[in-house]
Amino acid sequence: MRTVGEAASAGEGSVRARPPGLDEVRERLFQLGASALTDPELLSVLLGPGTRTHHLAEQLVSGLGGLKALIHMDPLQLCTRPWLGPVRTAQVLAALELGRRAQRATERRPRLRTPKEIHLYLSPTLNALRREVFHVLCFNPRNVLLGNVRVAEGTMNTCPVDPREVYAAALSLRATALVFAHNHPSGDPEPSAQDVRLTAQLAEAGQLLGIKVLDHLVLGDGTYVSLLERGLLPGTEGRNAWSAVGGPG
Incomplete structure (x- = not known):
């Protein structure tokens, strides 16, 4: 058995490596499905652990005018936003594109009549x-x-x-x-x-x-x-x- 001080010391790195509430958001995702999460919560899960992840997700959604505005932004311009960079920009834009493609008709040669x-x-x-x-x-x-x-x-x-x-x-x-x-x-x-x-x-x-x-x-x-x-x-x-x-x- 470890003392309280030892336990805090052993877990200090992992606690500080992720923003408050990220574990809870992930748990809700598995229990209730992704549709139960807000747009910023989904983005924070996508962006992963980090002390500024939750704040970044909120800024991307509310500061830019929503997910639709995010899709319209130039990728190079998006990379210049604080704490984002090319890797996270690529993650966000790839996820949005996957969502768009998932909406397309599954039939390769559908019948379209109207x-x-x-x-x-x-x-x-x-x-x-x-x-x-x-x-x-x-x-x-x-x-x-x-x-x-x-x-x-x-x-x-x-x-x-x-x-x-x-x-x-x-x-x-x-x-x-x-x-x-x-x-x-x-x-x-x-x-x-x-x-x-x-x-x-x-x-x-x-x-x-x-x-x-x-x-x-x-x-x-x-x-x-x-x-x-x-x-x-x-x-x-x-x-x-x-x-x-x-x-x-």
């Missing part, structure tokens, strides 16, 4: 990006997704799209129908006049190739706008559903 299903399929990939990207979703006549191809990447406010890249992807997959999608990093999914003009140009090109353009979705912060549902897709005024077999209607 704008809402397209949004649910794409939002884990597009919502957290800091730049605009343009995707072409290629379908067969049974609404089975043959491929989801990123054909352009731009800046915060614009994304130049080459129609040749769009239809090269469609032709290589022998697609009979397409849905276009791009994100607005600002969070506002309202389509611009340029978005509408580009859609009309691409739909016209598709007619020459015998490939239907079913819709164009603009994704914002947890929301989307379907040009089909807005009546802004050429030749589909008044319609709000589509099929890769019969076209919009």
Whole structure:
């Protein structure tokens, strides 16, 4: 048996190596599941033992505006924050990306039949990006997704799209129908006049190739706008559903 002083001395290093409450947080995680923990608690578990871990986790969540803001931060900028550095930055960003990927559809070639299903399929990939990207979703006549191809990447406010890249992807997959999608990093999914003009140009090109353009979705912060549902897709005024077999209607 050790004296009180000996026990304190023997355990002093391990007690000081972790912030107060970290063991309790881990215990709650195992007993109640990760969903029972707050965002800072989850981050503190991820960052591991350290005298400033809990404070750092609180700062990352509240000081930066939440996990969504954290995803949008430049990695090099994040590295410069006190007590973070490149190793912990990599841990945090890798964990956030794993969470995004876990939300994606598990089917390799899912059937997507509505704008809402397209949004649910794409939002884990597009919502957290800091730049605009343009995707072409290629379908067969049974609404089975043959491929989801990123054909352009731009800046915060614009994304130049080459129609040749769009239809090269469609032709290589022998697609009979397409849905276009791009994100607005600002969070506002309202389509611009340029978005509408580009859609009309691409739909016209598709007619020459015998490939239907079913819709164009603009994704914002947890929301989307379907040009089909807005009546802004050429030749589909008044319609709000589509099929890769019969076209919009």
